[in-house]
Amino acid sequence: MSFLKSLDAAASGLSAQRLRMDVISQNISNINTTRTENGQPYRRKIVLFEDRNQNKPFYKYLSENAKSKISDTQGVRVSRIVEDPSPFKRVYEPGHPDADEDGYVNMPNVDLVTEMINMISASRAYEANVTSVNTIKSMALKALEIGK
Amino acid sequence: MLTKLFSNLSITEKALDASWLRNEVIADNISNVDTPGYKRKEVKFEEFLQKSMSDSGIKGFKTDARHFDIGNTDSKNVKDLPIKVVVDNSNSSVRLDGNNVDIENEMATMAKNYIKYNVLIQNINSGFSMIKSVINEGR
Secondary structure, X not given: OOOOHHHHHHHHHHHHHHHHHHHHHHHHHOOOOOOOOOOOOOOOEEEEEEEOOOOOOHHHHXXXXXXXXXXXXXXXXXXXXXXXXXXXXXXXXOOOOOOOOOOEEEEOOOOHXXXXXXXXXXXXXXXXXXXXXXXHHHHHHHHOOOOO | OHHHHOHHXXXXXXXXXXXXXXXXXXXXXXXXXXXXXXXXXXXXXXXXXXXXXXXXXXXXXXXXXXXXXOEOOOOOOHHHOOOEEEEOOOOOOOOOOOOOOOHHHHHHHHHHHHHHHHHHHHHHHHHHHHHHHHHOOOO
């Protein structure tokens, strides 16, 4: 269905932002997790976005230039979810079971303020994509009125 | 005969195509609003239309079909007008991630494009209703 591929682009934006939102809420919910599967405190996760148009074979560029049209795949995709390598927060809490010999506990490198701001950004981007879905939809419906 | 009848509509048709493609490109830009390094795309059509309408420059005289076109090719065929998607590589971006999508601009362009599309649809419909009126002898 190539005439509605702009809907696919908007939908890919929606799902990418939703995934970002999921990861942000995972970060927030694990803000105090000092022990994970690997024995380390929780590390903050980051979602990496990538243009779906990237990484296409060379011949595609040639054929596209000839037609000077936009390619079949548009939109965004999540390329990877990576861990934030920044250092853990050290908190002095000698009674904590995960405290080291000096009494310090490694807390996750999640910053609540950053996560909240990213959440607002994801939610606004989601709304923008919803608007674009609605516009595309009403344009397609309008086209059905030709010749009525 | 029939092609003459619809010749006024073909330019609207082409403009509708351009408008639809522009909408696709804007949707693409909006979905990539947070993609690092993404450069926004835009559709160029009105420029070409303007140029083909106002072009009255020098035209090369061809004595053989294999000659190159010189100057204004002037095919007068609306269907041959190009609709191009260009990548805006301008460094107007102040964002650190190299992305130059301005979401407000995209939303405004999308709204503008939506209205324009509706206008064109209305235009094409009024064209059809005129033809219908003629076929029905104005009844």
